[in-house]
Amino acid sequence: MNKAELVAAVSETSGLSSPQVRTALDSILDAVSAALAAGDEVRLVGFGSFSTAFRPAGHARNPRTGEPVRRPAARTVRFRAGEGLKRALN
Numbered sequence: 001m002n003k004a005e006l007v008a009a010v011s012e013t014s015g016l017s018s019p020q021v022r023t024a025l026d027s028i029l030d031a032v033s034a035a036l037a038a039g040d041e042v043r044l045v046g047f048g049s050f051s052t053a054f055r056p057a058g059h060a061r062n063p064r065t066g067e068p069v070r071r072p073a074a075r076t077v078r079f080r081a082g083e084g085l086k087r088a089l090n
Contacts, residue, residue, distance in 0.1 A: 003025070006025070006082075007021045007022050007025060010025070030032060032050060036050060036052050036077060038051060044082070045080075045082065045084075046078055046082050046083065046084030046085070047082050047084060047085050048079055048081045048082040048085055049079070049080050049082070050057065050078070050079055051077070051078050051080075052075050052076065052077060052078070053075070053076055053077075054073070054074075054075055054076075054077050055071055055073065055074050055075070055076050056073050057070065057073040058070075058071050058072060
């Protein structure tokens, strides 16, 4: 499911128009991104939590050529599924 399909599904089930849902979804994603950029954790009870983690620099290998490549250090996002999401999947 891509963003447009998600907007259409939420619009259909909520009774809101697609532009309203798109605006709300964009606002949610902006708020989550800003919180993660500030180093905060975002917890959505029953769904899961997003947090940041530091990935140290290291070595990787180009899968096409086999040539070693240096991977720079970076912050990355981690997601941990909540119990409600886990139950919905199983």
